Amino acid sequence: MxxxxxxxxxxxxxxxxxxxIGLLSRFFNVLVLEAAEKCPEVTMYFEHKLNRIDFSKGSMDFLQGPEKTKVTKHADLIVGTDGAYSKVRGQMMRMTRMNYQQxxxxxxxxxxxxxxxxxxxxxxxxxxxxxxxxxxxxxxxxxxxxxxxxxxxxxxxxxxxxxxxxxxxxxxxxxxxxxxxxxxxxxxxxxxxxxxxxxxxxxLISIKASPHHVLAKGVLLGDSAHAMVPFYGQGLNCGLQDVQVLFKVLDEHLICSATVPYGLQQALEAYSAERVEDCHAMCDLAMYNHKELRSGVTSLSYLIRRRLERWIHQRAPQVLVPLYCMVSFSTIPYSEAIRRWRRQSIGILVVLSVLALISMVSLFWLVAQGVTTVYS
Missing domain, CATH: 3.30.9 (D-Amino Acid Oxidase; Chain A, domain 2)
Incomplete structure (x- = not known):
């Protein structure tokens, strides 16, 4: 840095x-659209504005084009990936007791x-x-x-x-x-x-929502579930982790379920249970890093801490891993990374305190023994 x-x-x-890797968001959007176009299972509709969702029926009402023609679509599972100002999330909040904070x-x-x-x-x-x-x-x-x-x-x-x-x-x-x-x-x-x-x-907005699903019909991924300020560079990664976890729980619960609706309900409940804590933790980390980047990186205490963490990590990586590395370059869940970082911080503080105490005791002992320093 x-x-x-x-x-x-x-x-x-x-x-x-x-x-x-740094990547402009508009370029990434183009890459995703180009990849989706190549999938025969994917059909894309443009100029369709979501108006209303009935999750009990799995139906979505859209207004199409400048004439705002009403179009209704049906789906077994409605996935909301429509960003921080999510219409899907808003429709979910009308149907379930969703905690929401922005x-x-x-x-x-x-x-x-x-x-x-x-x-x-x-x-x-x-x-x-x-x-x-x-x-x-x-x-x-x-x-x-x-x-x-x-x-x-x-x-x-x-x-x-x-x-x-x-x-x-x-x-x-x-x-x-x-x-x-x-x-x-x-x-x-x-x-x-x-x-x-x-x-x-x-x-710059930070959004937390819980749960991330409704019944066996709807689920939120990405910014629609957990928008965060961009000071940790984890917005996209966190959204991709949503996809990874959703696929995992679908495999786990749909395979062993006697009926698809029951298995889907279990899968979405497991998804919310796993993602809510981690996504909230990441939103908090992004806010914390905002303060550090604005002014903390120039403070002496920050520089000393970073150098000490790096020195220990290079010599004993199994003992200490910097928070940024755990968050950005490992599969450690965000909430667990925070817990580990806090334990590491306490450990560093204890070690420094012990070293300071030993130094003070040694100094007092030398003084008590009548040791003097001669300057030439």
């Missing part, structure tokens, strides 16, 4: 962390593109790709994650009011010259201005 302030603070990523933070984000640079005619990264680059400025920050095409996906996180105040090219360049001077030549003035004013501004 490179935390950039008045002086750069360099923290190299571990071997696992170097396998992190929290906005007073920031939004804008993606900026850092192009590759040419060295002797070959494309290469403009910065070291083996680090996560962060420009923390307390109230706002920029992050940069390397992409496979030798570019960086940069994201500016800033309060709404500041975005609204920076409304001309002149104000934008003055702002970057004041707070992010070193990033201007890396992105380029023209690209910076185009991305800032043309790219959409995304709001």
């Amino acid at each position: 490179t935390a950039r302030s008045s002086a750069a603070v360099l923290q190299a990523r571990t071997a696992l962390m170097r396998s992190a 929290e906005y933070i007073d920031e939004c984000y804008c993606e900026l593109h850092m192009p590759a640079k040419l060295v002797e005619g070959k494309r290469t990264y403009a910065m070291d790709p083996n680090h996560l680059h962060i420009w923390p400025r307390h109230k706002f920050l920029i992050t940069a994650i390397p992409d496979r095409d030798h570019t960086f996906t940069c994201t500016l996180f800033m309060p709404y009011g500041m975005f609204e105040a920076i409304d001309t090219n002149e104000k934008l360049m003055e702002f970057f010259a004041t707070y992010f001077k070193d990033i201007i030549p890396l992105i380029g003035e023209e690209t910076l201005q185009k991305d800032y004013f043309q790219n959409p501004r995304g709001s």
Whole structure:
């Protein structure tokens, strides 16, 4: 990690962390649609707006096209993957006692593109790709994650009011010259201005819902079940874990069930039981990392802790694994990762306290023995 302030603070990523991949969301959406088109079992309908769901009948009413023609579809299982502002979730809440919590933070984000640079005619990264680059400025920050095409996906996180105040090219360049001077030549003035004013501004919301299913008819996956702020980079991974767990419980319960509806009910109950705790934990971790990235990465206590964790992990990986590695580069459930991290933190604190106590006792013993220090 490179935390950039008045002086750069360099923290190299571990071997696992170097396998992190950055991908613009719009490119991923295109990849998913192209893959779905190639599946003969998949039929895609565009310009269909969901209006109402009757989960007891498995029916969905849509409004099609500009004429808003009513279209009804039926399904054995309705899967809601329609994002943070999920219509499917809203329909579920009308039918079941679903606990729901949402929290906005007073920031939004804008993606900026850092192009590759040419060295002797070959494309290469403009910065070291083996680090996560962060420009923390307390109230706002920029992050940069390397992409496979030798570019960086940069994201500016800033309060709404500041975005609204920076409304001309002149104000934008003055702002970057004041707070992010070193990033201007890396992105380029023209690209910076185009991305800032043309790219959409995304709001930052954290959503928790429980349960993630209704009867044997509906289930939520991804942001519709657990939207999170993007400061841990786990939104997509968490959604893919939903798919993995759903497939697992379907296999476990449908195979051994005498009837499909009963087996499906059991499977969805098992899905909610397994995912709710972990998804809530990930939402909390993302909020926690938001505070650390804004200002924590520049604090002395944070740097000491990170270096100590890395030193121990390199020498005894079975004893201590950094929280980020457990969350991002293992299959350890998010909730279990937090529990392990807390135990590790207590262990480190105990060891440091014992070492400090031994040092103090040794010092007092030396003083009691009349040992003096001679300076020459």
